[in-house]
Amino acid sequence: VCMQEFLEKLPKAELHVHLEGTLEADLKIKLAERNNHPLRSSSAEEIRQGYIYHDLPSFLTLYYEGVELLQTEQDFHDLCYDYLKKVAQQNVLYTEMFFDPQLHTRRGIAFGTVIRGFNAAQEEAEKDFGIRSHLIMCFIREMSADSADETFTQALPYLERPGRSRIIGVGLDSDEKGNPPAKFAKTFARARALGLHLTMHCDLDQQNTHEHIRQALQDLGSERLDHGLNVLEKPELIAMARDKGVTFTLCPSPNDVIRPGRSRQDIRDMLAAGLKITINSDDPGYMQSVYMTESFAKAQSAADLTRDELMQISRNAFQAAWISDDERALYL
Numbered sequence: 001v002c003m004q005e006f007l008e009k010l011p012k013a014e015l016h017v018h019l020e021g022t023l024e025a026d027l028k029i030k031l032a033e034r035n036n037h038p039l040r041s042s043s044a045e046e047i048r049q050g051y052i053y054h055d056l057p058s059f060l061t062l063y064y065e066g067v068e069l070l071q072t073e074q075d076f077h078d079l080c081y082d083y084l085k086k087v088a089q090q091n092v093l094y095t096e097m098f099f100d101p102q103l104h105t106r107r108g109i110a111f112g113t114v115i116r117g118f119n120a121a122q123e124e125a126e127k128d129f130g131i132r133s134h135l136i137m138c139f140i141r142e143m144s145a146d147s148a149d150e151t152f153t154q155a156l157p158y159l160e161r162p163g164r165s166r167i168i169g170v171g172l173d174s175d176e177k178g179n180p181p182a183k184f185a186k187t188f189a190r191a192r193a194l195g196l197h198l199t200m201h202c203d204l205d206q207q208n209t210h211e212h213i214r215q216a217l218q219d220l221g222s223e224r225l226d227h228g229l230n231v232l233e234k235p236e237l238i239a240m241a242r243d244k245g246v247t248f249t250l251c252p253s254p255n256d257v258i259r260p261g262r263s264r265q266d267i268r269d270m271l272a273a274g275l276k277i278t279i280n281s282d283d284p285g286y287m288q289s290v291y292m293t294e295s296f297a298k299a300q301s302a303a304d305l306t307r308d309e310l311m312q313i314s315r316n317a318f319q320a321a322w323i324s325d326d327e328r329a330l331y332l
């Protein structure tokens, strides 16, 4: 079979996708009509043409604006269901989906509205397509530590029924510059104490990137690094990541715009350093609908990955997935 067909059929697990970042232009139009929300653009094409950004803050402005369209439980359901349907067709068997509760609760939408919409979609997609999924609740790093902590408290009723809420871990995303993992040490410690898993975005504070990685791994006990490519610049961080068995969730999408020059040599260097990498989509709705098969294809051509390497990368994701060993055995 050709490489494209190989990648389509390869069983995949996704560990790094922002649900709010899967919002496609078509769904934006549907939500705007349903909720009588004004849109500057009148066609999906025009909306996509407006997706111009040159760094993380300018990307986040677009992303935060899109979030405003999500209002009702039905909206959150549709967002999640559309994503799950799409990747199920790409032979993604399991996915862990980030969401940003603070972007909703700060505009007066109840935590429960968000969770109920997502959970209904997860149950439905599992029934319709067999795809399994969990949620990872992210904190917005430019918001205050108190806000993160209050959000965690709001999530508690939903964590007490793990089978139902499907929140399996906590993460850290949005604007990294000047917002180190240590800022949220208290809340991550609470999460850990309750048995939740931990992961953190680390790569975009040009000045403090290495210190952020060190904090995430050593001080906060992050099990994974989202992106995390800058470990390559420090042998002691490579050694630390290897010793701790850290898994890296790389996203080779047009993320290139936000993270210039990345994803080509880095994938090769990380493999050569013996690090566990996975390939993921990040924000496909805003990045030319690059979902999982497309992300694998980008990584494959960028780094000339062999079929053996691609299978190993896919196995890495199932190995690092926050699922029971019984479920893992079904995939590996």
Ligand code: ES4
Residues within 6 Å of the ligand: 018, 021, 056, 063, 173, 174, 175, 201, 258, 282, 283
């Ligand atoms: C994100 Cl590309 C990226 N980086 C950091 N935080 C994010 N949240 C959504 N997309």
Ligand code: ZN
Residues within 6 Å of the ligand: 016, 018, 173, 201, 226, 282
């Ligand atoms: Zn991300």
